Amino acid sequence: MRFPIEAFGGFSAGTGMLVALLIGVGFGFFLERAGFGSARKLTAQFYLKDFAVLKVMFTAIVVASVGFWWLVALGMLDLSVTFINPTYLVSQIAGGLILGIGFAIGGYCPGTSCVAVATGKLDALWYVGGVVFGIFVYSLTEPLFDGFTKLGSMGEAYVWDWLGVAPGVVVLAAVLMAVGAFSLGTWVERRSGNVLKN
Amino acid sequence: MKSNWLPKLGAAVLILFAGVLALMGNPTYLTPVQSVSEWGDMVTAGMDRVSPLTVSEWIVEDVPGMRIIDVRPQELFARFALPESENIPFDQLMGKAGLSQLSKHGKHVLVCKDGVRASQAWVVLRGMGYECYVLDGGANAWVDQILEGNAVDENPDLALKVHALREEFLGDGAAIGSAPPPPPAPAPVSIPAGGMKKKKSGGC
Numbered sequence: 001m002r003f004p005i006e007a008f009g010g011f012s013a014g015t016g017m018l019v020a021l022l023i024g025v026g027f028g029f030f031l032e033r034a035g036f037g038s039a040r041k042l043t044a045q046f047y048l049k050d051f052a053v054l055k056v057m058f059t060a061i062v063v064a065s066v067g068f069w070w071l072v073a074l075g076m077l078d079l080s081v082t083f084i085n086p087t088y089l090v091s092q093i094a095g096g097l098i099l100g101i102g103f104a105i106g107g108y109c110p111g112t113s114c115v116a117v118a119t120g121k122l123d124a125l126w127y128v129g130g131v132v133f134g135i136f137v138y139s140l141t142e143p144l145f146d147g148f149t150k151l152g153s154m155g156e157a158y159v160w161d162w163l164g165v166a167p168g169v170v171v172l173a174a175v176l177m178a179v180g181a182f183s184l185g186t187w188v189e190r191r192s193g194n195v196l197k198n
Numbered sequence: 199m200k201s202n203w204l205p206k207l208g209a210a211v212l213i214l215f216a217g218v219l220a221l222m223g224n225p226t227y228l229t230p231v232q233s234v235s236e237w238g239d240m241v242t243a244g245m246d247r248v249s250p251l252t253v254s255e256w257i258v259e260d261v262p263g264m265r266i267i268d269v270r271p272q273e274l275f276a277r278f279a280l281p282e283s284e285n286i287p288f289d290q291l292m293g294k295a296g297l298s299q300l301s302k303h304g305k306h307v308l309v310c311k312d313g314v315r316a317s318q319a320w321v322v323l324r325g326m327g328y329e330c331y332v333l334d335g336g337a338n339a340w341v342d343q344i345l346e347g348n349a350v351d352e353n354p355d356l357a358l359k360v361h362a363l364r365e366e367f368l369g370d371g372a373a374i375g376s377a378p379p380p381p382p383a384p385a386p387v388s389i390p391a392g393g394m395k396k397k398k399s400g401g402c
Contacts, residue, residue, distance in 0.1 A: 059208075062212055063212065065216075066212055066215045066216050066219065069219050070215065070219065073219065073222055155260075155261060155263075166220065166223045166224050167219070167224070168216065168218075168220035168221070168222055169220045171216045171219050171220065172213070172217055172219065172220040174216075175209075175212045175213055175216040176213070178212075179209045179212075179213070182205070182209075
């Protein structure tokens with residue numbers, strides 16, 4: 001088997017959508033199991049009371065990263081047909097900050113708000129309404145931001161190219177950073193003394 | 199207090215696997231073609247070629263690491279060439295001197311008159327592990343679909359996009375349906391050896 005499967009004609013468009021749906025449901029299920037359907041749990045991260053968000057998301061990142069590069073190393077994944085988002089350094093940092101502010105104020109990020117809607121949370125319903133409204137307004141005013149959205153364009157940029165090392169070195173560094181961050185997070189949680197129950 | 203051996207085991211396994219990756223060095227960016235039938239699969243899936251529209255977008259977006267290699271003879275290249283393209287005639291490209299000008303971490307778009315010669319070059323170069331694509335229909339299709347805007351007739355949805363691209367290449371006043379101005383002068387670029395960034399294709 002070679003990945004990405006759809007690039008090698010292994011999937012029809014319909015099958016691809018079905019697989020995406022299954023992955024999406026699985027993603028939502030595990031977000032809910034991690035307690036991420038609760039705005040209280042999610043925002044506790046910002047008050048240094050509960051580091052579950054950091055732990056779950058960082059774990060997902062490093063597991064995916066190690067798995068991805070092992071597939072490449074085993075010759076099972078063709079990097080040339082893998083889509084990688086281009087980097088727009090300035091606009092993406094600004095976007096990240098806006099998302100972070102919205103996360104802290106609203107209590108959800110876009111994915112977790114959908115999870116919370118699925119479990120019937122009313123605040124999440126309002127939040128999703130806000131997201132849809134925001135997308136609508138942005139789509140109408142997008143030309144005004146045209147110059148800004150392309151600020152800091154770097155194409156497909158990679159940390160290992162910048163550092164001049166092999167990708168595996170950066171993956172190892174990310175794993176060590178994750179382990180360090182988890183230990184630090186757990187230490188802070190113990191000091192603040194209240195990990196929220198799901 | 200509950201046992202917390204599971205996260206520790208998980209962390210140890212991740213560190214072990216990441217550590218081995220770090221020791222492996224640079225990976226191969228293209229999986230080698232292992233069997234004859236894979237060539238067929240790749241061509242059937244359209245992985246051997248890109249449309250003139252996609253290439254024109256890559257040029258406008260200034261996709262890093264992308265090079266347009268024109269394999270036609272020098273005199274044809276001098277008469278007309280794609281913007282940003284460089285000329286390495288087929289015979290030269292198949293030799294050591296030509297191959298040494300390519301990068302294993304770059305993306306190459308191969309151009310000939312109609313796509314046939316470039317397809318031959320694609321088989322050789324892809325087999326050697328170079329990431330490359332044939333400009334579908336060659337320079338003829340480029341003139342037809344981009345400079346003359348004929349892709350629009352087949353797909354009205356593309357009208358706006360092609361119009362914007364034509365303006366980019368031909369300057370203002372390149373309205374759809376108007377007679378095409380003379381093709382732009384060839385602007386071959388030379389990229390210093392070793393100066394190429396590795397590049398993966400995006401979303402195509």
